[in-house]
Amino acid sequence: MANIKKLPFSRLPKAVIPVHYALEIKPNLKTFKFNGRVVVDTKVNEETDEILINSADIEILRASFNSVESESKRNLCSNITYHETDETVSIKYPQKLAKGDGKLMIDYVGILNDKMKGFYRSKFTAVDGSERYVAVTQFESTDARRALPCWDEPAIKATFDVTMIVPKDKVALSNMVTASFTDYRETENISDLKVIKFAKTPIMSTYLLAFVVGDFEYVEARSADGVLVRVYAPIGKKDQGKFALDVAVKTLPFYKDYFNIPYPLPKIDLIAIADFAAGAMENWGLVTYRETALLIDPVNSSSSNKQWVAIVVGHELAHQWFGNLVTMEWWTHLWLNEGFASWIEYLCVDHCFPEWDIWTQFLVMDSARALELDSLNNSHPIEVPVGHPSEVDEIFDAISYQKGSSIIAMLHDFLGDDGFRSGLNHYLEKFKYSNAQTEDLWESLEGATQKPVNKVMSSWTRQMGYPVVSVSAKHSGQSVELEISQSKFCADGQLDSSHENYEWLIPMVIANGSNNKQPVKIILDEKSKSVTLQDVKQDDWVKINFGQFGFYRVRYTSDMLLKLVPAVANKVLSPRDRLGLQNDTFALTKAGLLNTTDYLDLLQAFSKEDNYTVWSDIIGNFGSIISLMEYANLTDGFKAVGIELLTDIVKTLGWEMKANEKHTDGLLRSLAVLHLGRFGHTETMAEAKSKFAAHLDGTKAIDPDLRSAIYKVVLSEGDETTFNALLKLIDTTDLQEEKMRVMVSLGAANGEHLLTRALEFAMSDKVRSQDKVFIIESIARSGKIGRQLTWNFMKQNWDKLNSIYQGGFLLSRLIKGCLSGFAGEEFSADIREFFSTKSVPAAERTIEQVIESIELNTKWLSRDVSSVTSWMQNKNYIPSK
Numbered sequence: 017m018a019n020i021k022k023l024p025f026s027r028l029p030k031a032v033i034p035v036h037y038a039l040e041i042k043p044n045l046k047t048f049k050f051n052g053r054v055v056v057d058t059k060v061n062e063e064t065d066e067i068l069i070n071s072a073d074i075e076i077l078r079a080s081f082n083s084v085e086s087e088s089k090r091n092l093c094s095n096i097t098y099h100e101t102d103e104t105v106s107i108k109y110p111q112k113l114a115k116g117d118g119k120l121m122i123d124y125v126g127i128l129n130d131k132m133k134g135f136y137r138s139k140f141t142a143v144d145g146s147e148r149y150v151a152v153t154q155f156e157s158t159d160a161r162r163a164l165p166c167w168d169e170p171a172i173k174a175t176f177d178v179t180m181i182v183p184k185d186k187v188a189l190s191n192m193v194t195a196s197f198t199d200y201r202e203t204e205n206i207s208d209l210k211v212i213k214f215a216k217t218p219i220m221s222t223y224l225l226a227f228v229v230g231d232f233e234y235v236e237a238r239s240a241d242g243v244l245v246r247v248y249a250p251i252g253k254k255d256q257g258k259f260a261l262d263v264a265v266k267t268l269p270f271y272k273d274y275f276n277i278p279y280p281l282p283k284i285d286l287i288a289i290a291d292f293a294a295g296a297m298e299n300w301g302l303v304t305y306r307e308t309a310l311l312i313d314p315v316n317s318s319s320s321n322k323q324w325v326a327i328v329v330g331h332e333l334a335h336q337w338f339g340n341l342v343t344m345e346w347w348t349h350l351w352l353n354e355g356f357a358s359w360i361e362y363l364c365v366d367h368c369f370p371e372w373d374i375w376t377q378f379l380v381m382d383s384a385r386a387l388e389l390d391s392l393n394n395s396h397p398i399e400v401p402v403g404h405p406s407e408v409d410e411i412f413d414a415i416s417y418q419k420g421s422s423i424i425a426m427l428h429d430f431l432g433d434d435g436f437r438s439g440l441n442h443y444l445e446k447f448k449y450s451n452a453q454t455e456d457l458w459e460s461l462e463g464a465t466q467k468p469v470n471k472v473m474s475s476w477t478r479q480m481g482y483p484v485v486s487v488s489a490k491h492s493g494q495s496v497e498l499e500i501s502q503s504k505f506c507a508d509g510q511l512d513s514s515h516e517n518y519e520w521l522i523p524m525v526i527a528n529g530s531n532n533k534q535p536v537k538i539i540l541d542e543k544s545k546s547v548t549l550q551d552v553k554q555d556d557w558v559k560i561n562f563g564q565f566g567f568y569r570v571r572y573t574s575d576m577l578l579k580l581v582p583a584v585a586n587k588v589l590s591p592r593d594r595l596g597l598q599n600d601t602f603a604l605t606k607a608g609l610l611n612t613t614d615y616l617d618l619l620q621a622f623s624k625e626d627n628y629t630v631w632s633d634i635i636g637n638f639g640s641i642i643s644l645m646e647y648a649n650l651t652d653g654f655k656a657v658g659i660e661l662l663t664d665i666v667k668t669l670g671w672e673m674k675a676n677e678k679h680t681d682g683l684l685r686s687l688a689v690l691h692l693g694r695f696g697h698t699e700t701m702a703e704a705k706s707k708f709a710a711h712l713d714g715t716k717a718i719d720p721d722l723r724s725a726i727y728k729v730v731l732s733e734g735d736e737t738t739f740n741a742l743l744k745l746i747d748t749t750d751l752q753e754e755k756m757r758v759m760v761s762l763g764a765a766n767g768e769h770l771l772t773r774a775l776e777f778a779m780s781d782k783v784r785s786q787d788k789v790f791i792i793e794s795i796a797r798s799g800k801i802g803r804q805l806t807w808n809f810m811k812q813n814w815d816k817l818n819s820i821y822q823g824g825f826l827l828s829r830l831i832k833g834c835l836s837g838f839a840g841e842e843f844s845a846d847i848r849e850f851f852s853t854k855s856v857p858a859a860e861r862t863i864e865q866v867i868e869s870i871e872l873n874t875k876w877l878s879r880d881v882s883s884v885t886s887w888m889q890n891k892n893y894i895p896s897k
């Protein structure tokens with residue numbers, strides 16, 4: 017395993033702690049500096065002559081301490097020492113500060129940076145063509161310290177009074193409602209500035225504080241429970257906020273009811289920010305979003321983007337309780353925030369849009385992703401000790417989010433909704449306005465349900481990885497005896513001695529062909545167990561992990577698997593179970609426990625499949641096989657297989673959206689068209705070209721659901737003219753979603769020349785830093801040529817990329833997204849060599865994961881290439897030699 021270096025770190029001393037901050041901020045949108053004054057009511061717990069707090073990129077002008085007992089004696093600090101790598105500052109006083117209450121006052125200057133963290137600037141072009149700036153905060157995880165010197169740890173909660181001094185014509189927002197407006201007076205004269213004071217916040221963590229200044233307009237509504245909800249958008253775009261407003265207005269009462277606790281603030285604003293590193297941020301009462309995660313155009317937005325907006329809104333609003341009201345004690349428990357929100361966002365979307373079949377999609381977007389990452393030796397446990405900010409950044413990953421949500425889903429199914437809710441309510445009530453650890457949640461849920469929550473769940477949060485459950489069946493008469501055993505699932509299929517001690521408590525649900533109404537529920541709490549099922553016929557299938565709520569894989573004997581195949585083909589099994597069986601088979605294939613041809617054979621059972629999500633998972637897995645086999649030049653055969661798999665879907669759905677068709681039909685159509693086109697299906701290609709031509713000449717706009725697919729398909733066979741036509745489309749729209757749709761289609765371009773142009777475009781000023789990653793990734797994911805070009809390009813531009821993303825999570829995303837698909841020892845060696853001389857603290861684990869993935873691909877390719885070749889030849893997909 018990796019030798020991950022740890023930077024020295026310790027938490028702040030508690031000798032002096034904050035109770036209330038009065039913060040005054042005066043940003044200058046021309047010099048990109050801001051003046052700040054923070055007056056902190058503190059409690060001195062121990063006599064000390066030093067205050068150590070967080071601060072980064074801040075210049076302190078003056079710091080005084082004024083104890084209550086000696087009001088007259090202002091204690092001016094004598095010495096300020098900045099500790100840059102620790103991101104702290106120590107303020108030393110000539111005398112000891114007496115125990116009790118005291119006021120710390122700091123005047124300082126900070127920078128409105130362009131790195132999307134702390135208090136930063138975001139640039140946009142106004143309707144009149146002029147360049148304008150917005151000033152906005154992004155503090156999670158550890159960047160409040162760039163806006164104010166403070167105790168920047170989640171457990172050091174305090175209340176905040178925010179005051180902003182801003183130009184009169186700008187909108188200024190913060191967590192709370194405005195308490196007063198006054199003119200700002202510079203000496204005697206009234207200036208063109210105003211002073212806005214916001215109401216005092218509840219007691220909260222620093223990372224949730226927020227303020228925004230800029231030109232915005234809004235739409236508003238009141239939720240059924242009386243909360244004022246506004247969606248703020250750049251001037252001219254407020255109507256694009258209506259969809260999110262609708263979702264938010266439905267969501268707040270839903271959560272109020274689910275948690276049985278009202279939303280604690282009088283208002284909530286959702287605001288779209290042009291430059292934004294993450295997707296969205298749950299600042300209490302002022303949630304910030306990327307434009308694409310909030311704004312929907314009724315005519316030009318796709319179903320998948322609507323779905324994304326609903327998910328993100330549902331996620332961030334859940335944090336208002338789970339995260340903001342009750343906060344993790346330390347970043348080690350980050351998953352509590354993110355895992356939980358990533359689960360309940362589905363519950364919320366399912367409530368708002370029951371027809372979207374979102375819980376099936378959960379298996380692809382969450383469980384499958386987590387299962388893949390967590391099978392690596394370089395994964396990490398959900399609860400992971402973290403210290404230095406760079407380590408914190410690194411755990412915003414699929415383990416905290418998607419494994420977190422998946423084990424909550426498993427727990428919810430195990431406890432049942434009633435018990436789960438009442439335990440949840442107990443937890444939120446007990447820890448509100450305070451902090452909690454993972455075990456605290458387990459304890460509340462255990463109290464409410466009398467089930468062994470702590471014991472079961474600790475096995476999932478404290479160990480990395482998850483089990484594969486092997487099962488065999490022995491029939492006798494009307495019963496069947498199952499032998500069930502668990503071991504750690506390793507991506508390479510190898511269990512070395514270091515993995516032998518892993519053991520989980522696995523809540524299991526088992527159904528069979530004669531009884532899928534009342535499945536058997538057990539906990540596998542040892543290495544192996546036998547379970548007898550009654551009234552099972554000789555030919556009946558037995559499905560383990562029925563409903564796919566468990567976070568584990570199942571390995572059946574070939575005999576058992578054979579009996580399941582017809583239940584897949586005739587859809588006796590639900591989409592979730594069909595998907596799960598297929599996904600497990602794929603993972604066992606990749607691990608070398610089955611042959612790739614076994615997986616390809618299983619796909620025959622899906623010839624009548626009609627569920628979008630099942631297809632989406634199959635296409636993803638099938639796509640990884642193709643991209644692997646490209647390194648053995650076996651792509652043609654796979655294209656033929658792919659065309660055979662998908663042709664019927666488009667035949668059934670047609671190219672045109674039907675009135676009242678299902679949301680998922682739109683998603684399925686676009687999935688099928690995209691891949692048929694990319695596989696070179698002649699009719700699809702022709703239809704795509706004709707639709708694109710009509711779109712360009714204005715005869716008929718392409719249905720937004722099909723645009724992405726069609727852009728990519730025409731580009732994959734297109735030339736420079738097509739490429740230029742797409743680039744032009746970017747300038748004809750001010751909908752960020754459409755711009756992104758075009759930009760990430762550039763990776764589909766054909767040949768080195770155009771792919772290089774796409775890379776150059778990504779790095780140009782036309783593309784915001786927040787978006788570059790996604791374009792570059794699309795190029796790397798296009799195949800062998802694009803991947804190699806991208807890697808060369810990354811090496812050449814490394815310093816620039818590193819400086820744009822400041823080593824943050826977008827950089828990890830770039831590394832992972834671009835490089836994991838290589839197959840061949842030369843690539844893993846090259847990547848290791850390159851990074852051996854680079855310092856990327858927040859991506860160290862990611863780099864190890866990438867290298868491990870490439871090594872797995874390398875083995876997989878050499879293991880299966882000949883059997884796959886024969887399989888292709890035997891079935892006449894490729895000519896026999």
Ligand code: BES
Nearest residue numbers: 156157294295296297298327328331412
């Ligand atoms: N708390 C995060 C935002 C965040 C991410 C802050 C990374 C710091 C680093 C927020 O709640 C979040 O999880 N946003 C997601 C969207 C969500 C729907 C999964 C995101 O930004 O991708």
Ligand code: ZN
Nearest residue numbers: 331353354357
């Ligand atoms: Zn979140």
